[in-house]
Amino acid sequence: MLAINEVIAAGYRSLRHIRFPVGPLSVFVGANGTGKTNLYRSLQLLQSAASGTLTHDLAAEGGFDSVYWAGRRSAGEPVRVRLGVCLSGDGAGDYNLEYAVETGLVQAAGGVVLGAGFKLEPQVKAETLVYEAHRRPKKLLDRQGPRGHCLDEEGVKRPLGGEILPSETALNSLQDAAAFPDLHLARRTMLEWRFFHGFRTDAGSVLRQPCLAVTSPTLASDGSNLAAVFATLAHIREDTDDLDQAFNDAFPGARLVIPEPDRFATFGVVFPDYPKRVFQPSELSDGTLHFLALAGALLSYRLPPFIALNEPETSLHPDLLEPLARMIVAASRRTQVWLVTHSEPLADAIARHGGVSPRRVVKQKGETWIDGLRLSGDFAEDENEEA
Structure with missing residues (x-):
């Protein structure tokens, strides 16, 4: 199985954009209302991507009106929720997989829905799985909208085709373990989280x-x-x-x-x-x-x-x-x-x-953050840990 190295969440509830490391034991403490549960829930939604229920679970939370970042955002900024996780092999620091998925609303023009989907349902807009060994990244899965491809075991690009609906994740849909072993390993690992x-x-x-x-x-x-x-x-x-x-x-x-x-x-x-x-x-x-x-x-x-x-x-x-x-x-x-x-x-x-040492979760101008977390996604030196 693979261990979690890092978690990424953007546009989800009070998580405007956060990237933080995860160790063997991670403790986050904070007052009610700071967004601790949103950190927890973002991990659950990553598991939902592996099980194929991500868009359903977002809809069950109230749809994008409820789950999308409600704070200030740039004009023209797309309405997207992005979730990601970095995984590494136990005892193999040069083997890493990074999975990321973006969801948004269905595309519409003049009030008419374009493509397969209902007017307010969440849909998968982008999905990637990047494999990195010996610092040489390789994009095993690259999905942008309805199009994309996945590299099989032989390194051959296979188009995703039209069989995967916008409400479905490729992570769950491509279940040929022999053809896509890294995708299978990532999915299996995430499904076994509790x-x-x-x-x-x-x-x-x-x-x-x-x-x-x-x-x-x-x-x-x-x-x-x-x-x-x-x-x-x-x-x-x-x-x-x-x-x-x-x-x-x-x-x-x-x-x-x-x-x-x-x-x-x-x-x-x-x-x-x-x-x-x-x-x-x-x-x-x-x-x-x-x-x-x-x-x-x-x-x-x-x-x-x-x-x-x-x-x-x-x-x-x-x-x-x-x-x-x-x-x-x-x-x-x-x-x-x-x-x-x-x-x-x-x-x-x-x-x-x-x-x-526990990490303190705080809220700044409506945005959930973790004390000591740098924008680069790592924590500042902790004097107690150094001691």
Whole structure:
């Protein structure tokens, strides 16, 4: 799998134009309303490009009236949302892929829509995939409007043709892995990213229900296979040491019970005040259940190549922030972890345990920015990191 080196977003909500690096553990902290969630959402939309749902997901956000940069812009500036990501091979710094996609409104003249599409639907205007090895870039995918081409494994240009609609991405449409291996690798990597933006913990939550007993090395984004993730650790991998330590760290004296499943998998908790009673998921507090879901996301048998967390501290008691920080740092040793939070205590705890200083998200004249970020896309020297 490939790691994320850099993210680019322009014209999306409060992100006028921003390019920033991403490391093994990235923490962004800021007040409500600064645009932290827009940073998170831009990564989700890149995954949507890989799954082929980008224009649908933009439309679901309210269309371009809602998602496009609403601040001051130059006269005649095209209405475009541009998203991009730079990926590199693990341990291969000379192998890089940069994917970028631009979306805009359908072309119209005299109130008449030109080409295939509805009047207000978002459409893909441009799409590129650039391969760089030994500092020699090669454009593997180059799409401009309805036309474009893609280089196959032999280096031969293949026209995209008319089979790809303006509402579709070439990244998702060109699924011949043998002909387009780099495109396939980029798409597969992005599809395996996981985004965790809170978990439902109400009475009807999937976290409170048994799930099918199917080996589950990775937690689903909604947590629906949490019991199976725990059962996989306990009865397939036969190693719950990290999970047990994290749970005892958060709830001293308590014990997580993971029975061997039959058709369904489940779990329970024994608390020190009631040593002979197993509390089922339906009986657990929202905070306890939320922490367990985060444990499933961060300590599962096989972590995805990238984990994004949006305000994971929600509904957690302050005493649980230190244990959560330790889980996040531990996960970052196995995969990339990226999170946004407005909790200063959580950001400080991650800095203590992980040695990574949080980046502060601010808003300047309606534009989301990151303190210390240069226009060139790198951060100014941090005295604490130098020390």
